[in-house]
Amino acid sequence: MSEMDGFLIQILLRGVLVGGMYALLSVGLTLIFGVLEIPHFAYGDVMMLAMYTCYWLQVFTGASLFLSIIIVFPLYLALGFILQKFVINKIMDKPELSKMLFMVGFSLFLQGLALFVWTADTRFVKSELQNIYVDIGGGKISLTYIVNFVVAMLFFAGFYLWLQKTFMGKAIRASAQNKDLALVTGINIHKIFLVSFGIATVMSAVGAVLFAPIYYVGPFVGLELTLKSFMIVVLGGLGSIEGALLGGLIIGVVEALSSYLLSSEVKDLSALIIFLLVLLFKPKGLLGKEVRE
């Protein structure tokens, strides 16, 4: 194997590892879209808060990345419940575009809050594993990528199984398919909304914490994450959990390949262009099902 091939394999692998983390941080959006039908424009801004939470836990308590996940989990589950009960609930009956603009307003509000509390300084979350490298295919990859990918996949699988196997998960999937029929069978739709939003929030928060050490933290990182999650979810097919995984992997690999073949500046651009191309030729996404108008 030539050195070039080894390098390419390493790039592809890195793309897959990052893509797995993308899948976890975007899968909640598919749930929020599918079940609550809310265009959650502030999705990434809540993740931004989770990244700051992790950062401050590290600074003040010296907590490790994985310990902070244990703290972030109940915290953001609660935050999700609170947001759903006191913010999202207020706009459930509004027209779709009003919902979106409301969430845009909420996103601006959270950005402003972060800017006010933490200033515009860019911060970095540390991982204990970032200086440990593993030899794979002739190239070195930081252990952070590998371990965080594995943890992200564990959460993703847990979430998937929860949706497939538990009664609550089945009720949520039923509601996503047909709200009226779900109501007829006696499903408490308000509870479904609450649980779905809570779980979606906590999945994105954990995803954000796992992603933080290979990215940065700042007040405006939310918009990037929202856009990325949205691209991934639409790419894979809205409402499809498997689609989020596929979309995440595609975006991860496209970004890694283009920053290797072209330049790192082109990374975000190429992902956007792939996204627009998929929209053009397959507006329902790669794994999207035909939805009723």
Added chain:
Amino acid sequence: MIPSKNLAENKLLLLLTFVILIVLPFIAQSPLLLHLAILIYLNIIISEAWNLIGGYAGQVSLGNAVFFGVGAYTAVLLYLNLNINLWVGLIIGIIFSAVLSAVIGYICFRLRGVFFAFATLAVAEVFKLLFIIRKDITQGPMGVVLPYKGDSILDVSFASKTPYYLLTLAFSVLAILTVSYVSKSKLGYYLLAVREDEVAARSVGINTVLVKIIAFTLSAILNSIAGFLYVTYIRYIDPYVAFGLDISLIQALLTIMGGAGTVWGPVLGTVILIPLLELFRVYFVKFSGINYMLHGALLMIIILLMPQGAISIVRRLIKWLKS
């Protein structure tokens, strides 16, 4: 709508207001006041632009900054690199924006509602990144400075604010007239039909895609003009301002605040909100976070409390005064 029997009276009133606004800078010489007025006029242009696509056609575009940026950059780059007159650059920018809007519209109008909004946002991001990456042409994230050339109409360069005031006033009147004309035309009714029920509109024989593209193109042209006026006034532009979400969002915010899908709504929204936002900006200059929070809170409150916009309140007030 304004009752038709009072139409002549209303026209007279509008003309009078217009004359007063023209004379204003010659009476009130305060640069601060003129600056505020220029900002208001610029924002009237873009919010009327958004009104066409978001208000009348009901398609929430979050990427109108593309055309603002193209309008600004085209004129400046042609002027600096090829020595092409700025006014010619304005026309070329308008043509670019019009063609672009047709292409972008053709792609993005395959999508509905939220997906259209996100797609336009993605297009704006693409432009921002392109202008950042192509440093050789655009000078990248540093932005471009338009040098001051003394008082010259050809170079759109003036020491006083008055010429800028008159220019932006003229174009904001043009924007209002465009929307007023569209609202009364067949196109306006087609747009409303598309907004209310696109499937029904198509079934009665309206070419909905074409109608939406026309509205988008008009919106793009107005944004392009506003970008040109902005850059000749401020004399600096960078990709973050030109293609940023702020420009796309403010036009939606002002229109919704005033009343989307009405001729005077965006004007009302701009006149109320821009001075307020400027006040916030100056007052919280050290805490720009508070500024963002106020923007966001305002948008949320407007959507919750008065989705019809301020104009509905004003109308009710006028009705009440007359009875």
